[in-house]
Amino acid sequence: MKIRIYQINMGKDEKRVAYQGLDELERFQGSKEIDSGIYECVFDGEVDCKGLEDVFRKFNYERPDGYTGHSLSVSDIVEVVEAEDTDPGFYFCDPIGFKKVDFEPDKAAPYEKEVIRVLMVEPGKKAYEAEIGTTLSDIYKALDCDIFQNTFPFDDPVAFVCDDEGKINGSRPNRAIRDENGKIVDVIFGNFFICDSSSTSYKSLPDDMMAKYKEMYLLPERFVKINGEIYGVKFDPTRGEAR
Numbered sequence: 001m002k003i004r005i006y007q008i009n010m011g012k013d014e015k016r017v018a019y020q021g022l023d024e025l026e027r028f029q030g031s032k033e034i035d036s037g038i039y040e041c042v043f044d045g046e047v048d049c050k051g052l053e054d055v056f057r058k059f060n061y062e063r064p065d066g067y068t069g070h071s072l073s074v075s076d077i078v079e080v081v082e083a084e085d086t087d088p089g090f091y092f093c094d095p096i097g098f099k100k101v102d103f104e105p106d107k108a109a110p111y112e113k114e115v116i117r118v119l120m121v122e123p124g125k126k127a128y129e130a131e132i133g134t135t136l137s138d139i140y141k142a143l144d145c146d147i148f149q150n151t152f153p154f155d156d157p158v159a160f161v162c163d164d165e166g167k168i169n170g171s172r173p174n175r176a177i178r179d180e181n182g183k184i185v186d187v188i189f190g191n192f193f194i195c196d197s198s199s200t201s202y203k204s205l206p207d208d209m210m211a212k213y214k215e216m217y218l219l220p221e222r223f224v225k226i227n228g229e230i231y232g233v234k235f236d237p238t239r240g241e242a243r
Helices: 022-029 052-061 136-143 207-217
Strands: 002-008 039-046 077-082 089-093 098-101 115-121 128-133 148-151 158-163 173-178 184-189 192-196 221-226 229-236
Touching: 052 077, 115 207, 128 136, 136 148, 136 158, 136 192, 158 184, 173 221, 173 229, 184 229, 192 207
Parallel strands: none
Antiparallel strands: 002 039, 002 077, 077 089, 089 098, 115 128, 115 192, 148 158, 158 192, 173 184, 221 229
16 A cells, blocks of 8 residues: 555644544534644555555554654544555544545645764765665665664764674775774774764764764774784875875
8 A cells, every 4th residue: 555644743733633533623623624734744655554454553563664653543644545445535543443534635744754964984985974864774775784783882972873794794894993092992894874872763963973073084994904903094085195
């Protein structure tokens, strides 16, 4: 099925109709008509569902990749765009089942994919600011990997998100992690990005942290092993000069 999901923006819900059934609309807002202008689109995509009840279960228990809303609830509206066994149209999630309704999607806030600002660091390149999506597929694409991990090498509330298998899958060595004395304690292989880790989800890197880590990791490194110890030499890829 191809669907869109619309939920009420609580900041626009002056009549407090969120989570109310169709039969309650007139009592709360003086009209049985749905106010499309207080809704926003929170999902737009394809799901492996056979009908609306499957959609309800999926968006309550599985939370598919790319979903930015809350669990599917009463007063939400599911737009069926394409489906084998369900007619296209808009369906209101009522206390019991779904009811087909009139809805004006042009009046609702459009779907906006969540993006965050990160410091992207790639082997052999200067580090740069980038905007990436927060879905799993977006992160896999940014890192060019199949599985990733978070590391927290410093006291700052930042996460280094990198290829979990970079050291064993042939990825190139990227940047060194050094201790307070400048000694290399680890080397990250493959792409990684640095983002804010002050909450349970990835967030944009604040300006001060962006400046700090961009200075630390701007230039790529070449690594050599001398007497059993690894050393990293920074170089400017635009000039090919070691520093």
